[in-house]
Amino acid sequence: MLRRAETDSSQNSRFASSTARAIGSVLCAAGLWACEGANQSPPAAQTAADRSEPWFEEISNSANLTFVHKSGHVERDYFPEIVAGGAALFDMDGDGDLDVYLVQSSSLTKPPEDRAPNRLYENQGDGTFIDVTEGSGADDRGYGMGVAAGDYDNDGDVDLYITNVQENVLLANDGTGTFTNVTSEAGVGDANWSTSAAFVDIDLDGDLDLFVTNYVHWTLNDDIVCRFKSGELDYCGPNSYDAPIPDVLYINNGDGTFTDISLQAGFRTAFGNGLGVVCGDVDGNGLPDIFVANDQMANQLWINIDGTSFEDQAMLYGCAVDQNGDAKAGMGTTAIDYDDDGDLDLFVVNLRAEPDSLYRNQGGYFTDDTSAVGLGSISQPYTRFGMSITDFDNDGWLDMFIANGRVSRLTGSSRSAQDAYAEPNLLLRGDAAGRFAQATPAGGTAEAIIKTSRAAAFGDIDNDGAIDILVVNRDAQVSLLHNIAPSQGNWIMFRVVDEQNRDAIGATVRLSVGNRRISRDVRTAYSYCAANDPRVHVGLGSISQITDVCVRWIDGTVESFGQFSTNQITTLRRGQGDL
């Protein structure tokens, strides 16, 4: 059901009352997550719908984020060169601001020692970053694809898992931004071509497990030369290889090691050319499920049966293919309760000339509502990778940013052209009716950024309550899009942690805002090859008080934290609310 369009600002005064807090607490404590009040009107937004002021300014140079991704392309088109490039926004040193990790690709033909390494940048807290790669141990030199972030060893700091075309790498953080390569001890060095990965407590045992999406079997020895029908040389697509690789689920043993349970868990019963992954409780049984976006093959929705066994029910749920029945080229993906009805909806972005897919959760199955929300044709001219559904202008309604870049060159373009794959990014403004339309200026920046974009990581780098974006561009400097959206409304941001101050990945925050019940998961893995800010951000428009906030922890316990005023970043720590 779509949200109602009208607003009711008169209710705002009631939100601050103690009565409202009490009612909210009771609802939370009773576990009434999805039964009441969904899809209600939002607060009035103070935005200028037709504005042309930029939403973002590109500040990579002034922020000293000078990383240039290198695909390694020289002459021959090696397949991995066209899809590589990952990024993480994560707090490496626990100082409360987001640091940056950028995954380098560099060269498929040179030995690792001759490749440029991945880079680690520390947030100085003054709008600038400093390159702290040297001596950090984070300088992996695999041909890099993506990165996942999570505290796998429960020591209170965020670790990194790097996906490569060859062996993946697990980097354990000592809490100061110094990392140790523990891949071999942990047993997570999948040697296949991996893309997106996710840390998720899949069996609810209190430690983070690891899901790795694999793409295609490719080696230099089996590289294929691909061409357009015209005979022009170009990058291959995955189906040129016809060699999809099964994805992998590593279960955390709690002692620094993992066990690959992919076979027993059922992940070899269905697989495709995997590029994107997002985890969340799609079927509401309390266990996180896994959605994998496959490139030119049907997607998988792995329904979590008991924490160790899974069934692909994508076709049954209606998210394997699009509404026309076609398997599309799925890349970036996310899951969010888009329509405030208490369950997770899925969004996948695809290749040029294919619509995106918004799968709306109807409780047991999805309907493909892509066209209904205005997304059927708007993005089709582009090839989409990193993406997020986020309220960038804090008007109370979710917007969307999509990082674009072709995977096959513009036909007839010169091979010496500077970047035959570059495309502008897309910023789509969400409205009260739940529909999206192109925001102005296009792409959100005063001057369009036209590059070949891949990963996009989302987070609030300056802790001002507005979500910023880090975009990796193939063979170009990264774009750091600082959010300067004008006429911003109110907002709130939560860091959700357990008793040991660890990000409670998989927990759900529920806010009572007017008549709306907004649900947001604590999640780092979504978009494409990216790790994102784990904090929960909610734009609120003119609402200045939140009636009640409660958290459903991954063990199913619901804890209420009462009412909150807006425009603050606050911590919801397990055990400090009301059960």
Next chain:
Amino acid sequence: MVAGALWFTGDEPLPPPPPPFPADMSIYDPTLVDVLQQTAQHVRDDPRDDEMRMQLGMVYEANQIYPLAEQTYRQHLDRNPEDARSWYRLAMVHEQDGLIEKAIEAIRHAVEFDNKYAPIQWRLGLWLFDAGRIDEAYTAFIRATEIGPGEPAGWYGLARIALARNEPRRAIEIIDAHLLQGDVAPRGYQLLGRAHMLLGNPEKAKAAFTQTTTDRLRWNDPWTTHAMSYQAGATAKRELATRYILKRDFQKAIPILEDLIKDKPDELPLLSQLGRAYAAIGQPRRGRAVLDHAWKANRHSFQINYGLAEVIAGTPEATQHDLDLALMYVRRAIESNASSSLAFTAKAMIQFRRDRPDSAIVAFKHAFELDSRRTDQLVNAGFIECDLKHYADARVTFETAISRSPNLADAYVGYGIALAELGQVDEAWAAVTRAQEFESVDRRRLAIALKRLEQLQRTGRPNAPPR
């Protein structure tokens, strides 16, 4: 309406403009270059030959040179603004670029000038649906079904609209009547499954989804088929060869591949295809020679090592030495791609022929573990276990296969054999009876199982003690 580009000098219009032509021909396939030069020259020589200009547009479109296709179609439309076919092709070029609104705009002109060609209507419906203009899409699909009631595309669109409007019963009516026969049936069942989900019938939905595929469906559109016939050059030939190979029509694929290899003697995928095609038509030596040539150029290629292993092991007269060599190749393939289920299947076959049944069983089971959709590999392993009289192992293997693929006929046969030899004759009869329900059952294996069961019933004695 686009005005004709008629610039008058006195009474005579200026001649039509020269056709667009690529600035750099060196990037294109030589065959295509010849076609383009000839066709474009013809248009230059006789710029009023509208048919030839249209043909040039189709050459560009079919060979994915879309910017020039668009320019050429627009030139054609300047002189022939009421040509529906040209508007249609222009719309298709816009679709290739993902420009759906422009595609809709162009195809509206096609509708204006030809209201009898059903694909114009259902494509318009498709794009309007994407654009969220459901009511307009409905009208277009209705018109498509009026023009061609026997064509499924319009009905498919109407069923989709019924689902989008949350009218699953209406969708089922349309699907039952028009979409469960012929090529469209797998897609019809997919829509049927969705309709049952909307009605809250997941079991019926599951049953429908078992009959679906996600392969791209080619709708009947003669104008587009004609346009695509102008595809030229190696890529077109290669696609044709691959289509023949997929149909196992190797005799037709081979001359095309041979022709392609003349220009690209070192292209591994071509050599791999050709070598395996020779073997498939009973010429394994020729196949092996081609693959040997490729192997000398790249000894670590998965596809070449795998191809050699397959070709050698697939030769009925392969000697022990040949099989040892095949094993070497497949091991190299596995070194290159240890996650390839196909390579382990080949290894299993080779080990079986080398009279190493235990190794064959291990390899077949590993092939299944790497790709658990391939339950046929478990069946192979199970039958070898039966040969070895490891009936208890075989029982477990077949049970696993059946649990994964309840419609795998041969698994029931093998299960029956294993159960019989373990003394569970009634259960064995039940399994073999189940196997007989499937048309796909291997009749030879079934006959062996039935004979053995009858024998056991007479003697009451299993063949060997259970392991």
